[in-house]
Amino acid sequence: MRSPRRRPPLVPVLLCALVVFVSRPSGAFGGDGITGSGISAEVARLYEDAALATQQYEAGRRDAEAQRERARHLEGLLDGRRRDIAALHEDLGRIARAQYRTGGGLPVAARMLLSDSPEELMRGQRVVRQADLAVHREIDRSRRAEARLATDEARARAEWERLERRSAELAALKDSIQRKLEEARGRLQGQADVSAAAGACRGAVRLDQPETGFTGAWVAPVETYELSAGFGSGGARWAHRHTGQDFAVPIGTPVRAVGDGRVAKVACGGAFGMQIVVQHPGGYYTQYAHLASAAVDPGERVRTGQWIGQSGSTGNSTGPHLHFEVRVTPELGSGVDPVAWLAARGVRL
Incomplete structure (x- = not known):
């Protein structure tokens, strides 16, 4: 039911809206000096701001859901990394147990005394070296995997925190605009009631006209309804x-x-x-x-x-x-x- 209208990017619009609301004088919403034209124009501006903020809030909410889906995917990858590290630790334990059973932990002099021949000793030495290399490789793999896991977990936490902050900022801005709009609407209706009771309009209250770009000769009397x-x-x-x-x-x-x-x-x-x-x-x-x-x-x-x-x-x-x-x-x-x-x-x- 809304006519298509090009919307500005999210972040600049929200920042500009926030600056506008902070910089507007408090008299725009109260005091004896406000005119009928002023409150009507203020409501019109706030109405557009609220519609825009709502649209951007919904866009932010959809983006947040997409971010959550990516975070859930990352969490799945992290679970896979944790399982890999657990498997590496199991491999290290298996190698250590094998070395213990084959005498890999004995000093070289003891192995020489226990060996039946030099060839047997050399074969044993090669096995021990290979086992040591395997252990060191597995230890390096485990350390690298744990370092990647720590980095990815920190990145996931930072993404979640950024997502929550952004969602809170969007919600706060939307609520602030809505509160100001409700207050201004009440004042506008109060002035209108006075005019209707007196049976006399106070004259045209000029509004800043939007860029429409309608292609047809006819439109609905309101945009959203x-x-x-x-x-x-x-x-x-x-x-x-x-x-x-x-x-x-x-x-x-x-x-x-x-x-x-x-x-x-x-x-x-x-x-x-x-x-x-x-x-x-x-x-x-x-x-x-x-x-x-x-x-x-x-x-x-x-x-x-x-x-x-x-x-x-x-x-x-x-x-x-x-x-x-x-x-x-x-x-x-x-x-x-x-x-x-x-x-x-x-x-x-």
């Missing part, structure tokens, strides 16, 4: 039938114009709370209701995918969501099924 109440469904909060399609999204989610058009209406108060109506070529109108802020003014031209406001929970709303309608007139009562209307234009929800 879950569909909730649909067109024509019944409910205690509607007089007859539900007149639009609801998108369950958090407060402050950027709301997009589904296509090119002109803003026909921006209003506050009533059952729809803060709302925007856009007129499109071909005689259709789209409505975006229960908003927390509006980023456009009446009469303004908008393009496909432009951020025109932020979702909220104003008016007759039980929780944060976007109420989206498609109509043949600007007024309530002329709605058509938004899901089918968008599907006919290449946008499948």
Whole structure:
């Protein structure tokens, strides 16, 4: 459900995000001096930061799982090395026992006295030398294997520690962004409630527009969502039938114009709370209701995918969501099924 968008590399993005949050003034989230425009823009920035941090956290989690799999593979190799060393030790023990049984541990003078002939003595000496060489080779092999084992075990421990630190840093950054976003969302909704209660919008709150790069003429009204109440469904909060399609999204989610058009209406108060109506070529109108802020003014031209406001929970709303309608007139009562209307234009929800 997310439009494809090129994401920057993981480490630079997380470091930059961390610097931004440390350097932002505390007034961005509180105090009497903050403006409606400031908190709306802050929520929009934090919303994007949170989405990016979540994506990077998930990428980091997948990378961590791959690292764990490599660590498990290395641990298997280390177990093999331990078995090899145990086998070397067993070989050394076998050679030592054989030398003891064949007199390999006797002094040369004693072997001369016990031997029956010089040839027998020489053969015995060759056997002893060969046994000594074999012992030394096995000892060297054992020492080299133990040194490799110690190096690999240290490398495995370092990899696990690095992995755990990275996972903790990603989780902490994601949680920090989310806490700041929740606080800013609460302030944004509070300002929207005041405007809706007064029945007067405070004017367009301009947002920095993202680079979209849409190839189609139409898009969904929000980027990431879950569909909730649909067109024509019944409910205690509607007089007859539900007149639009609801998108369950958090407060402050950027709301997009589904296509090119002109803003026909921006209003506050009533059952729809803060709302925007856009007129499109071909005689259709789209409505975006229960908003927390509006980023456009009446009469303004908008393009496909432009951020025109932020979702909220104003008016007759039980929780944060976007109420989206498609109509043949600007007024309530002329709605058509938004899901089918968008599907006919290449946008499948």
